[in-house]
Amino acid sequence: xxxxxxxxxxxxxxxxxxxxxxxxxxxxxxxxxxxxxxxxxxxxxxxxxxxxxxxxxxxxxxxxxxxxxxxxxxxxxxxxxxxxxxxxxxxxxxxxxxxxxxxxxxxxxxxxxxxxxxxxxxxxxxxxxxxxxxxxxxxxxxxxxxxxxxxxxxxxxxxxxxxxxxxxxxxxxxxxxxxxxxxxxxxxxxxxxxxxxxxxxxxxxxxxxxxxxxxxxxxxxxxxxxxxxxxxxxxxxxxxxxxxxxxxxxxxxxxxxxxxxxxxxxxxxxxxxxxxxxxxxxxxxxxxxxxxxxxxxxxxxxxxxxxx
Amino acid sequence: xxxxxxxxxxxxxxxxxxxxxxxxxxxxxxxxxxxxxxxxxxxxxxxxxxxxxxxxxxxxxxxxxxxxxxxxxxxxxxxxxxxxxxxxxxxxxxxxxxxxxxxxxxxxxxxxxxxxxxxxxxxxxxxxxxxxxxxxxxxxx
Numbered sequence: 001x002x003x004x005x006x007x008x009x010x011x012x013x014x015x016x017x018x019x020x021x022x023x024x025x026x027x028x029x030x031x032x033x034x035x036x037x038x039x040x041x042x043x044x045x046x047x048x049x050x051x052x053x054x055x056x057x058x059x060x061x062x063x064x065x066x067x068x069x070x071x072x073x074x075x076x077x078x079x080x081x082x083x084x085x086x087x088x089x090x091x092x093x094x095x096x097x098x099x100x101x102x103x104x105x106x107x108x109x110x111x112x113x114x115x116x117x118x119x120x121x122x123x124x125x126x127x128x129x130x131x132x133x134x135x136x137x138x139x140x141x142x143x144x145x146x147x148x149x150x151x152x153x154x155x156x157x158x159x160x161x162x163x164x165x166x167x168x169x170x171x172x173x174x175x176x177x178x179x180x181x182x183x184x185x186x187x188x189x190x191x192x193x194x195x196x197x198x199x200x201x202x203x204x205x206x207x208x209x210x211x212x213x214x215x216x217x218x219x220x221x222x223x224x225x226x227x228x229x230x231x232x233x234x235x236x237x238x239x240x241x242x243x244x245x246x247x248x249x250x251x252x253x254x255x256x257x258x259x260x261x262x263x264x265x266x267x268x269x270x271x272x273x274x275x276x277x278x279x280x281x282x283x284x285x286x287x288x289x290x291x292x293x294x295x296x297x298x299x300x301x302x303x304x305x306x307x308x
Numbered sequence: 309x310x311x312x313x314x315x316x317x318x319x320x321x322x323x324x325x326x327x328x329x330x331x332x333x334x335x336x337x338x339x340x341x342x343x344x345x346x347x348x349x350x351x352x353x354x355x356x357x358x359x360x361x362x363x364x365x366x367x368x369x370x371x372x373x374x375x376x377x378x379x380x381x382x383x384x385x386x387x388x389x390x391x392x393x394x395x396x397x398x399x400x401x402x403x404x405x406x407x408x409x410x411x412x413x414x415x416x417x418x419x420x421x422x423x424x425x426x427x428x429x430x431x432x433x434x435x436x437x438x439x440x441x442x443x444x445x446x447x448x449x
Contacts, residue, residue, distance in 0.1 A: 003441070018441050166442040177441065184438055188445030196437050209444045244444055300437050 001162070003178045006031040010038035011046065011142055013168025017153065020162030020178045027161075030153035034165055037152040041145035044072045045137040047096060048106045054141075055108050058096075058134035062113035066128040072144070074127055079251060080140055081120045087259040092230035094119060096136035099228060102235065103219040110134045139170075139258060143208065143251030146172050150250075164202075172206040172250045184299065187280055190214065190242045197288050198280060199300040206250035210257035211242035229262055239265030239284050246278040246297055 019027035115132035162175035177183035186196030190213030
């Protein structure tokens with residue numbers, strides 16, 4: 001089955017689409033639909049753009065004022081709120097303040113005021129919200145963008161055409177791969193990204209990774225990274241280097257990679273197994289671990305191949 | 309001519325006699341009933357004693373029957389244990405024979421033996437990752 005590839009950029013990272021089968025016109029239509037949806041999501045949910053709906057909402061946070069939320073922002077806020085509850089607070093969109101505090105500035109001013117009570121309230125009579133503190137769309141925003149972009153691309157081509165959409169390491173698949181079966185996705189070694197630690201068979205599912213190996217910088221004389229532990233407000237030190245989760249939906253795959261990362265080296269296995277998640281995690285000593293659900297999707301593991 | 313006197317005394321005598329006989333009969337009957345009751349009352353303890361003795365005899369007979377059955381079972385168990393004991397004795401005897409044989413064989417072994425050099429071969433397994441269409445990793449790349 002012929003494979004066509006497209007490459008661009010969106011939401012601050014590379015955007016790639018692989019199309020298996022179909023005509024050249026089909027592939028072009030799928031790419032255009034996916035790229036347009038990602039761009040619109042970025043324009044609405046980016047905290048790095050002063051004109052985005054999220055930035056407008058953040059400016060009103062803590063004031064007690066209600067703001068109208070367009071469709072994507074509304075869905076992002078509701079999903080984030082649910083993720084906070086389901087993850088027991090490990091996933092928290094309010095870490096935007098901690099990120100700003102350690103130097104990841106979005107270039108968009110945030111108000112200093114904070115309101116008491118819950119983070120998010122929804123007007124019962126209209127699609128309006130008010131927030132007690134500003135929010136970061138972060139990984140869940142990218143995951144939602146990937147969900148919507150893949151759906152848009154899917155709608156543009158016949159069902160027999162396979163699609164693999166990759167937004168900076170978050171990957172979602174729909175339909176068959178080039179061999180007519182599943183798509184093959186590699187889990188990068190965060191220390192040597194040109195090398196893969198394992199390969200995964202993916203079909204009609206998504207896979208996402210949270211890692212502290214790359215988005216690092218120095219702040220106040222010490223090395224910091226972007227994975228903030230909401231319990232401390234500081235970059236998480238968990239004994240883990242990266243966590244990968246495969247799930248039906250890319251937004252929730254993102255939520256669980258962060259939540260499991262913050263569970264830490266000692267608890268991640270038990271929690272991932274209890275939730276029956278397909279999860280792979282790399283510990284600081286270089287060992288790769290995976291859950292039984294992940295084993296079912298895994299087609300190759302570097303450490304097992306080298307031991308053979 | 310002498311006038312005939314009516315014979316009224318005859319029925320009167322007959323009635324008096326009948327009455328006297330009935331009273332005598334009632335008295336005698338009462339005496340006999342009283343005598344019978346006394347005799348029955350005097351015999352009752354003896355009757356009770358006879359009944360109890362019969363019951364105890366039955367209990368003793370049942371206990372004797374149970375004891376006989378238990379004795380039979382114990383006898384059977386002893387016989388069976390005796391048979392197994394004989395089997396174990398035979399197995400121990402065979403084992404003793406084998407130990408003796410093995411001890412003799414061990415004593416006849418040489419102190420050192422020369423083993424043939426092992427044949428070795430080197431197998432190189434080439435395992436490469438299957439082709440992938442995308443990778444998941446550090447976000448933002």
